[in-house]
Amino acid sequence: MSYELNVKYGTDLLKKGFAKMTKGGVIMDVTTAEQAKIAEEAGAISVMALERVPADIRAEGGVARMADPLKIKEIMDAVTIPVMAKVRIGHLAEAKALEALGVDMIDESEVLTPADPFFHVNKREIKIPFVCGARNLGEAVRRIWEGAAMIRTKGEAGTGDIIEAVRHVRMMNQGIMEVKMSDDNEIWDMAVHIAKSYENLIAQTREMLHGKVVISDEDVVFANFTYGEIKKGMYDVLKEIKAAGRLPVVNFAAGGVASPADAVLMMEHGVDGIFVGSGIFKSQDPKRMASSVVQATAAWDDPEILVEVSKGLGGMKGRNVEKMDESEKIQGRGW
C-alpha cells in the first residue's frame, strides 16, 4: 500500500500552535543555566536566554546583540521547557543563527539595539516561530502579517514600572474595539493607513533621486511584496481581528512586570500570559518571586492567593518611567 504521510515542518499552524501552548503561563528572562533551572522549578512555561537582563542593558549602555550561542546552548541543555532567545529588530542573520541553533521561539526585540532602520524581519523566511513587541494595534497588525506567531506589549523593559505595559494593552484593546465597530470600507482605510510605515525606504529613495515622492500599489516595497499586496495583507489581518474579537495570535504582556500583582493586573486586561524580564532576578529573593508570579498568574481570578504569595516578598527597586528622559525609553524602537 502506498500511503503519502505528507510530513511538514515550520508551517504557520505549527508556529501559531506552539504559541498557543504557552497561554496562561509565565516566561522568564534568564542569563545562566542556574537561573534557568530556578525558573523551571518555579513553574515558568519557558525561559528567555539572554546575556544581560534589560535593567543591566539599560544601565551599561553599548550595543546589545543576540546572546552568545554558547550561553544559549548552556541554557537549552539545562532545562526541558522551551527556550526562547532575542534577535535585534530586522536582523535576519541573527534569526537564521537561532534557527540553526534550534531555539523554540525567537523574540525580535526592541530591548536589543535595532539593526534595520526600515524593516522588521520577514518572519516567513524562518521555520521557528517569532514573538514581537507592539505598542498598539497598528504595530501588532504589521508584525502578524510579517509572520509573527505571538505578540507582546512592549511596555518599558528593565524599569519595573508597569504603566507602559498597561498603556500598550489598553491601546491594543481599544484598537480591537474600533475594528469590531467598523465596516469593510472603514477597515480598508485603516489598512491603508497601517501599511504606510512600509513606505519609508522607497519614499526616502525617491525623494533623494527625484525630489518628489509618488508610490503606486505596483511598487515592490518590502521583501517581494508590492504596496498593494501589503495593504491587502493589513486588511486581511484586520478582518481576522474583527471576526475573532481579539488578535488572531497569542498576546502576552511584557515590559515592566515586577510583582505578582503586576502580572494579575495584566491578566485582568485580557492578555494570554506574562513575560517577566528583570523583575525576577533583580529582586531580593528570585526563587520566591518566580514562584509567586507563576502562582498569582495561574490564579489571577483569586485575590486571596495574590495576598498569600505577596506577603513579605519585596521586589526590584525599579525606575519611574514618567521621570525618564524620552531618549532613555526603548519602546519607540521598531515601526
Added chain:
Amino acid sequence: MRVGILDIQGDVSEHLEMLKKINVEGVMVRYKKDLDSIDGLIIPGGESTVIGSILKARGMDKYILDIKIPVMGTCAGLILISEKVDDKDGLMPILKISVSRNAYGTQRESFETDLKINDVGSFRGVFIRAPRIDEVRKGVVLSYFNGKPVMVKDGRNIGLTFHPEIYGDERIHKLFVDGLD
C-alpha cells in the same frame, strides 16, 4: 452532558471551540470544586510540569483519580495521565502507558502529518514538541506514526500525542464525548 476543560495553562479555548462544534457544553475547570459537576475532563496541551505542579498545589490530581472521571489528554495532558513518564512515576496513572517527553526534539522538529485513526478515519496530526508513547500495557492503540503509538484508548479514557484542537478537527472530541453517554 457537561465536559470540563482543565483551565490552568495551555490551549484551553481551542478545546472549547471543538466542543462548541459538536454542541456540547464546555465548562472551565480551574479549582477542585469545578470537578464535581462534569461528566468528563479534557486536559489540554501546554507545559506538563507547570500544569502538574498547580494541579498538585490545588489538590486536584488526587481528586481526579478518586472520583474516576473519564479523561482525554492531548500532548501535555497525555503526559499528566500516563503511568510512566521518562521512566519515572507519572502524576495521574490513568493510562497504563510509558511516554518520553519532547521525544522529537525542539520546536524546529515539530511537524504535521497525515494519520489513519481507527474509529475516526484520515486525520491531520499536529505534533508540537510532542511526547512519544513507548509502551502500551493496557487499552487499544488507535493510531501509529513511524511505528509508534500516537493515540491510545482504554475504556472511556483517551490519550494522544498530537493536537486535534489546533488543526480544528472535532472528530476525536466526538469520540470522547460519545463514550461518556
